[in-house]
Amino acid sequence: MLKDLFKKPQNELELTGSAKAQKQAIVNIPDELCTTCPSCKKTIFSSDLEDNLFVCPHCGKHLRINGRQRLHLVADEKSFEELWGDLESTNLLDFPQYDKKLQAAKWESKEKEGVITGIATIGSYPVAIFVMEPGFMMGSMGTVVGEKITRLFEYAQAQGLPVVGFTASGGARMQEGILSLMQMAKTSGAVKRFSDAGGFYLTVLTDPTTGGVTASFAMEGDIIISEPEALVCFAGPRVIEQTIRQKLPPGLGRAEYLLKNGFIDKIVARKEQKNFLIKMLRTHQQQTKEVQA
Amino acid sequence: MEAKVRVAAAKAKNRPTGVDYITGIFDEFTELHGDRRFSDDPAIIAGIARIGQHFVTVIAHEKGKSTKEKLARNFGSAHPEGYRKALRQMKQAEKFGRPIITFIDTAGAFCGIGAEERGQGQAIAENLMEMMTLKTPTLAIFIGEGGSGGALAIAVTNEVWMLENAIYSVISPEGCASILWKDAGRAAEAAECLKLTSDDLLALGVIERIIPEEGKDLQTTFSKLKAEIMEFIAAKQKLAISEIVEERYQKFRKIK
Numbered sequence: 001m002l003k004d005l006f007k008k009p010q011n012e013l014e015l016t017g018s019a020k021a022q023k024q025a026i027v028n029i030p031d032e033l034c035t036t037c038p039s040c041k042k043t044i045f046s047s048d049l050e051d052n053l054f055v056c057p058h059c060g061k062h063l064r065i066n067g068r069q070r071l072h073l074v075a076d077e078k079s080f081e082e083l084w085g086d087l088e089s090t091n092l093l094d095f096p097q098y099d100k101k102l103q104a105a106k107w108e109s110k111e112k113e114g115v116i117t118g119i120a121t122i123g124s125y126p127v128a129i130f131v132m133e134p135g136f137m138m139g140s141m142g143t144v145v146g147e148k149i150t151r152l153f154e155y156a157q158a159q160g161l162p163v164v165g166f167t168a169s170g171g172a173r174m175q176e177g178i179l180s181l182m183q184m185a186k187t188s189g190a191v192k193r194f195s196d197a198g199g200f201y202l203t204v205l206t207d208p209t210t211g212g213v214t215a216s217f218a219m220e221g222d223i224i225i226s227e228p229e230a231l232v233c234f235a236g237p238r239v240i241e242q243t244i245r246q247k248l249p250p251g252l253g254r255a256e257y258l259l260k261n262g263f264i265d266k267i268v269a270r271k272e273q274k275n276f277l278i279k280m281l282r283t284h285q286q287q288t289k290e291v292q293a
Numbered sequence: 294m295e296a297k298v299r300v301a302a303a304k305a306k307n308r309p310t311g312v313d314y315i316t317g318i319f320d321e322f323t324e325l326h327g328d329r330r331f332s333d334d335p336a337i338i339a340g341i342a343r344i345g346q347h348f349v350t351v352i353a354h355e356k357g358k359s360t361k362e363k364l365a366r367n368f369g370s371a372h373p374e375g376y377r378k379a380l381r382q383m384k385q386a387e388k389f390g391r392p393i394i395t396f397i398d399t400a401g402a403f404c405g406i407g408a409e410e411r412g413q414g415q416a417i418a419e420n421l422m423e424m425m426t427l428k429t430p431t432l433a434i435f436i437g438e439g440g441s442g443g444a445l446a447i448a449v450t451n452e453v454w455m456l457e458n459a460i461y462s463v464i465s466p467e468g469c470a471s472i473l474w475k476d477a478g479r480a481a482e483a484a485e486c487l488k489l490t491s492d493d494l495l496a497l498g499v500i501e502r503i504i505p506e507e508g509k510d511l512q513t514t515f516s517k518l519k520a521e522i523m524e525f526i527a528a529k530q531k532l533a534i535s536e537i538v539e540e541r542y543q544k545f546r547k548i549k
Contacts, residue, residue, distance in 0.1 A: 093486070093487075093488050096486060144549075147549045172441070172464070174463060174464050174472065174487075176463075177486075177487045177488050177489070178461060178487075178494060178499050179497065181441060181442070181462075182545060183548075184417075184442065184445060185425070185545045186548060188418060188421035188422045188425060189541075189542050189545055189546065192422040192423070192425050192426055193425075193426075193542070196426065211442075212463075214414035215413070215417035215418050215442045216417075216418050218418070219415040219418040219419075220418050220422055232414075233414065234408070234409060234414035234442070235404035235413070240405060240409065243404045246406070249406065252406060252409060261412070263412045
């Protein structure tokens with residue numbers, strides 16, 4: 001019994017190779033025996049946490065996880081093929097300290113940019129997929145993030161694939177100034193063309209999705225679902241409080257609040273997400289076929 | 294410090310606002326209110342105008358003049374219903390083949406409880422998508438402050454022009470300085486780094502034209518702008534609709 005506590009988990013979520021190294025870099029999920037839930041403060045065994053898809057077994061809090069872990073949770077095994085993984089940001093505006101920040105982000109996240117793009121199958125249905133990486137400068141959108149998302153929609157349109165996207169972002173990347181703002185228009189344009197061509201786009205909002213990403217492709221899905229309690233907003237609660245100097249209603253900016261106000265379709269817990277995606281992909285694949293026939 | 298001077302000029306109290314441009318440039322203007330969803334947002338003025346022989350749809354941020362009016366107009370910071378009013382009238386312009394001219398002057402989309410509750414992010418996102426494929430020529434003119442998503446939400450257009458002393462930025466210099474250096478007092482330095490002046494933006498390929506400001510002689514600026522807008526409309530009307538839409542997509546697509 002006691003021995004089992006010290007045993008590394010041997011379940012399907014156990015990560016291998018380079019992915020394992022990334023896991024260690026995520027602050028929220030230390031590679032230790034135990035961790036404390038940031039919400040209910042109870043102790044969770046790391047093995048239990050992995051078994052439970054990084055959702056607190058006590059209170060159901062969905063912990064932040066990195067992009068590769070998300071891919072692992074939804075894509076069929078070994079089905080993911082990365083596209084444009086070699087695109088890297090440069091310091092276009094010569095912004096002070098941006099080079100250093102990029103370097104640190106790469107080292108911490110083991111990713112080259114704030115979004116991972118590619119193709120995969122989910123329940124055998126082929127999809128174009130993007131997963132934002134909160135560990136890379138908080139998933140902020142600069143020119144490379146915008147370019148990869150845009151290319152993914154253009155590619156999906158050409159190939160007749162649906163797009164599934166997981167958002168996690170602090171908003172536009174300040175260090176790229178106006179060029180990062182322009183990515184909101186660029187990505188929205190690509191989503192619009194894809195949509196006009198009949199493409200199906202499903203967004204999964206995860207904690208946190210804010211600012212320029214909320215005000216562009218995060219809110220442009222045909223179906224928009226969210227993880228429980230995810231912060232999803234244009235302006236964060238702290239910014240609003242500072243602007244209007246009033247106490248905010250409880251839950252403002254959380255997924256449940258958005259659901260009540262009619263801005264998202266559904267809240268789907270992490271362990272239900274893959275099944276939900278499969279159901280929606282099946283539904284829309286049939287429709288596409290009917291339209292073609 | 295060049296950028297700092299431009300920021301001060303763009304935000305100057307006596308700077309002409311949206312209504313000044315509308316009355317100074319167009320031959321007639323009929324304001325049309327409301328988003329047909331929730332309310333009428335006074336931070337954005339929209340309606341139909343005539344310029345020479347052309348009828349156009351005009352949309353403008355309006356900050357207001359007196360303190361009372363500024364409060365009523367929320368200092369030109371729109372709520373979601375402002376962007377939805379703009380979109381409603383843009384779709385109508387598309388239906389009737391009217392070119393669209395927008396005037397941008399806002400510190401940003403409003404950050405408040407009501408704005409969040411009614412989907413500020415969703416409203417902006419929808420405008421970005423819909424504006425990209427409008428089947429009519431579109432032009433945005435930055436006349437003062439161009440604050441981030443709140444400015445972009447009515448500026449996804451075929452061409453973007455800027456008054457010499459207007460600014461356009463992803464974040465306010467104060468906001469940038471307080472996030473980066475925890476010191477809003479370093480705003481002047483941040484303004485320089487953000488590349489937010491009309492010269493910077495022309496060099497970056499984000500805007501097509503700078504409109505020189507002729508000191509205090511507003512009439513000269515207005516009549517020059519009037520002539521240039523009429524030339525713009527005449528030139529775009531020679532193109533096929535598909536070319537106009539493609540030109541707009543490529544304008545933003547090329548920025549990487």
